[in-house]
Amino acid sequence: MKRYQKFIKKGINEPLSKVPFHSKAPIKRLSMLSKKLIPKSSTHIAVHFVNSKKKIPEYSILHKHGYDEINLILSEKGKLTYEIQLDDEVYKVSSPSTVFIPKRVKHKARVISGKGIFVCIILK
Numbered sequence: 001m002k003r004y005q006k007f008i009k010k011g012i013n014e015p016l017s018k019v020p021f022h023s024k025a026p027i028k029r030l031s032m033l034s035k036k037l038i039p040k041s042s043t044h045i046a047v048h049f050v051n052s053k054k055k056i057p058e059y060s061i062l063h064k065h066g067y068d069e070i071n072l073i074l075s076e077k078g079k080l081t082y083e084i085q086l087d088d089e090v091y092k093v094s095s096p097s098t099v100f101i102p103k104r105v106k107h108k109a110r111v112i113s114g115k116g117i118f119v120c121i122i123l124k
Contacts, residue, residue, distance in 0.1 A: 013029070023060075026055075027056065028048070030049075044120075044122040044124065048117065052111050060109055062108045064105060069100075070101070074116050086107050
């Protein structure tokens with residue numbers, strides 16, 4: 001094995017229902033980086049493929065972490081729009097956008113419309 005080969009991994013298909021504070025939804029989720037994939041990593045990255053043509057129920061509850069989180073809302077054609085709640089403030093956020101969530105800020109996300117990619121990066 002080459003020296004750095006252990007740091008190159010395929011994403012793992014994981015349902016949202018396996019994620020704390022989340023429930024089942026018709027969104028394909030790939031875990032791209034985690035301690036499970038690369039034990040030395042202190043960062044978690046998940047990619048969500050979203051298409052609101054399918055009815056997407058609310059799938060996350062208001063929660064907080066002891067570490068910072070970054071959400072990227074991306075789409076190639078058209079717009080992907082989310083409702084993002086940070087503590088008691090609610091925002092309508094459309095692609096392309098970045099949402100930085102400081103540690104201990106309660107948050108949740110809800111798909112409003114569109115098709116695209118939602119990336120979650122957790123900086124542990």
